[in-house]
Amino acid sequence: MDSNPAACETGQSGNRTSGTTIIVCISCRDASGSDAHPRAGEKLAEDARRAAAGQPVEVRTVECLGNCKRRLSASILHDGAWSYVFGDLAEDSGADLVTGACQLANAEDGKIPWRGRPDSLKRGLVARIPPLTLLKDQS
Ligand code: FES
Numbered sequence: 001m002d003s004n005p006a007a008c009e010t011g012q013s014g015n016r017t018s019g020t021t022i023i024v025c026i027s028c029r030d031a032s033g034s035d036a037h038p039r040a041g042e043k044l045a046e047d048a049r050r051a052a053a054g055q056p057v058e059v060r061t062v063e064c065l066g067n068c069k070r071r072l073s074a075s076i077l078h079d080g081a082w083s084y085v086f087g088d089l090a091e092d093s094g095a096d097l098v099t100g101a102c103q104l105a106n107a108e109d110g111k112i113p114w115r116g117r118p119d120s121l122k123r124g125l126v127a128r129i130p131p132l133t134l135l136k137d138q139s
Contacts, residue, residue, distance in 0.1 A: 005051045005098035008105055019079035020105040022048050022097045026061045028072045030091075040091050044072050047094030057101045067126055076101050080131055081110035086124040096120045110134060 008020075028041035038046075041061075048059045067073040070087020074097055077083045081104055089097075096118035104112045111128070112121065 005055065005095040005102065008055050008057065008102035020056065020101045021058045021060055021077045022052070022074060022101050023060050023062055023065070023077065024048055024074045024097075025063070025065045025067070025072070027063045028068070031071070040072055043091040044074065044089060044093060047092050048074070048097050049094070051094040051098040052101075055098055055102065056105075057098055070124070070126060073126075076104055076112070078104045078110075080133060081105075081107065082112075082131065082134070083129045084112060084121075085126040085128075086121055087126050088124040089120055093118075093120050 024041060024045040026039060026041040026045050028039060029035070030040035045059060045061050052059050065073045065075060065085060067085060067087045072089035072091070072093070073085070073087045074089060075083060075085045076097065078101070084100070084104070099118050100112050100121045103117065107113060110131070114122070
């Protein structure tokens, strides 16, 4: 993991970073399964907040993302873009999450590009979910 996230394209024309949110599960435990606080998920949330400082990325928390078997879990959401769920993260994956959030915000097609994506967000991908506005089927 890189300790410095890629910068979002703030202040440039075409900036689409508003509405970019990282949601970290603060209930996730480390490999020991310990209930002690701060939990590994809380540490990841704090690391993500540190990495997001000065970036137009909001870090929020929840108590479960329903991805408990994949250990440390987080999601990245952006208005009008695909939503991502990741697992198998580490307590210091905050910068990777912010990099992914910026990549998503800057992506023309609403998807985090594979090329240049942090390894933890490649290995840890659980699912991506399209926004209803991008569905191409007829219902
Ligand atoms: S406790 Fe973290 S995903 Fe369920």
